[in-house]
Amino acid sequence: MKRHxxxxxxxTRDDAVLILDTAEEMARVADRPIKKLPALRxxxxxxxxxxxxxxxxxxxxxxxxxxxADVINFAAKGSSVSKGESLKDTAQTLEAMGVDAVVIRxxxxxxxxxxxxxxxxxxxxxxxxxxxHQHPTQSLLDAFTLRRRLVGRDAGLGRDLAGRRVTIxxxxxxxxxxxxxxxxxxxxxxxxxxxxxxxxxxxxVGNWPCEVSYDLDAALPKSDAVMMLRVQRERMNxxxxxxxxxxxxxxxxxxxxxxxxxxHAIVMHPGPMVRGMEITxxxxxxxxxTAVEQVAGGVHTRMAVLYLLLGGNEPAVSHARTEExx
Amino acid sequence: MDTDVSDAARxxxxxxxxxxxxxxxxxxxxxxxxGADGVVLLGIPTRGVFLADRLAAKLAGITxxxxxxxxxxxxxxxxxxxxxxxxxxxxxxIPADGIDGRLVVLVDDVLFSGRTIRAALDALNDxxxxxxxxxxxxxxxxxxxxPIRADYVGKNLPTSLRETVRVQLEEEDGxxxxxLGERRETGAPAAEDRRPEPARTGEx
Numbered sequence: 060m061k062r063h064x065x066x067x068x069x070x071t072r073d074d075a076v077l078i079l080d081t082a083e084e085m086a087r088v089a090d091r092p093i094k095k096l097p098a099l100r101x102x103x104x105x106x107x108x109x110x111x112x113x114x115x116x117x118x119x120x121x122x123x124x125x126x127x128a129d130v131i132n133f134a135a136k137g138s139s140v141s142k143g144e145s146l147k148d149t150a151q152t153l154e155a156m157g158v159d160a161v162v163i164r165x166x167x168x169x170x171x172x173x174x175x176x177x178x179x180x181x182x183x184x185x186x187x188x189x190x191x192h193q194h195p196t197q198s199l200l201d202a203f204t205l206r207r208r209l210v211g212r213d214a215g216l217g218r219d220l221a222g223r224r225v226t227i228x229x230x231x232x233x234x235x236x237x238x239x240x241x242x243x244x245x246x247x248x249x250x251x252x253x254x255x256x257x258x259x260x261x262x263x264v265g266n267w268p269c270e271v272s273y274d275l276d277a278a279l280p281k282s283d284a285v286m287m288l289r290v291q292r293e294r295m296n297x298x299x300x301x302x303x304x305x306x307x308x309x310x311x312x313x314x315x316x317x318x319x320x321x322x323h324a325i326v327m328h329p330g331p332m333v334r335g336m337e338i339t340x341x342x343x344x345x346x347x348x349t350a351v352e353q354v355a356g357g358v359h360t361r362m363a364v365l366y367l368l369l370g371g372n373e374p375a376v377s378h379a380r381t382e383e384x385x
Numbered sequence: 386m387d388t389d390v391s392d393a394a395r396x397x398x399x400x401x402x403x404x405x406x407x408x409x410x411x412x413x414x415x416x417x418x419x420g421a422d423g424v425v426l427l428g429i430p431t432r433g434v435f436l437a438d439r440l441a442a443k444l445a446g447i448t449x450x451x452x453x454x455x456x457x458x459x460x461x462x463x464x465x466x467x468x469x470x471x472x473x474x475x476x477x478x479i480p481a482d483g484i485d486g487r488l489v490v491l492v493d494d495v496l497f498s499g500r501t502i503r504a505a506l507d508a509l510n511d512x513x514x515x516x517x518x519x520x521x522x523x524x525x526x527x528x529x530x531x532p533i534r535a536d537y538v539g540k541n542l543p544t545s546l547r548e549t550v551r552v553q554l555e556e557e558d559g560x561x562x563x564x565l566g567e568r569r570e571t572g573a574p575a576a577e578d579r580r581p582e583p584a585r586t587g588e589x
Contacts, residue, residue: 077473084458084474093511098461225518370461371471 168192198239221248229288394566430475
């Protein structure tokens, strides 16, 4: 396998720790007057976004530019894709233009894998979210924030998240963020508990390396971090819960619930937040909520991923297991 | 993989020699910088950082003032970045007051081709504008490939390209020594290239 990042499950513990350590060094560049590194000078990276995204696309773009790569942005809206072009033809067009890496977001699960393994294209493929499958860089930036807050910025270097308890709450069924986080946090030694209404848990969740619960109040006191997920209405074509109000009462995080968490515990949210639904404004604006920190960490983490995949003549991240995953 | 080098290698400088050499270099810095005013020491990881720390301690002893010391990682500025697998980054740690208008003294263990120092100068460029940049190395083994020279040299060590120079420091290797050895021929270079931080191990 060559230089791709398709799934968080492909990363070994050492790979993940290397990415997090590299991200810490990248973070230090953000404090400098010239926030730029020459590592990807002369390399062309295409951001191929078939699905709407604000923070992920901007975050990737900022990361690419800070590493001095040439950036081409491609949004499916208003492009030849809306005229009916297939992924294959789009890929071959990009290949003909000589791109070195493709950052792809696609509504169909498996599209990045197809792109990476089809032979249509020679470039490195980085998955920026595919359907309800994976969003590996999101899980890396979540792990980055977790390690910073729970272990420490300098103390965390070289360390994983062994023994930390992370509770992921909400729409697990449609969430690629949850899937990636379960894979990566398990690799890093953390204990993950998923909390959701039964209708929002996927089939086969019992085989995932995590605990599953329907009771948020019971999970909160034993969590070092609680990750709230957005209810993805755009992917819902059935009634998964009776009313939004009932969902918010049972699975939303408000001030009273936050008070049940341990003193040191943090509240995470991958964004975009729907205030009043899964999280109240009181919690979202509190010092314990790391949503904004996660965005900052996203740029550093993506810089680390791009540098480690593209910086040398071969990637520093091993991919021993990619072949077996789907 | 280092053991056979060490076995065959001959120590050129030992612990007490290195201490004396660093003391002399510290005095030279004070002399040339007229009291070490505005001096900032930046070590190049890995061993340059330890040498910079030691020089800073000696300078503080001589001048009675604290000398700012930091580290400068040059990995992403290397001209052979694309020739090898992507490498783990080391720490860049610039003293709080920055380097603008200061006299930056780069500190490294071995000066060889000069390419590391060229990369360091590029890296400095992105961090600030020093008044001047000088270079202090523990060992100058010759064979420069760029027009670069050191301002403070611990020991000039004329070598052939067949030889290797390794610096060992207490902080990293458990003892202080400069070792001169023979480069092994068969297959060894490939193995060396695949080490995580090939040229930063002190073997040049």
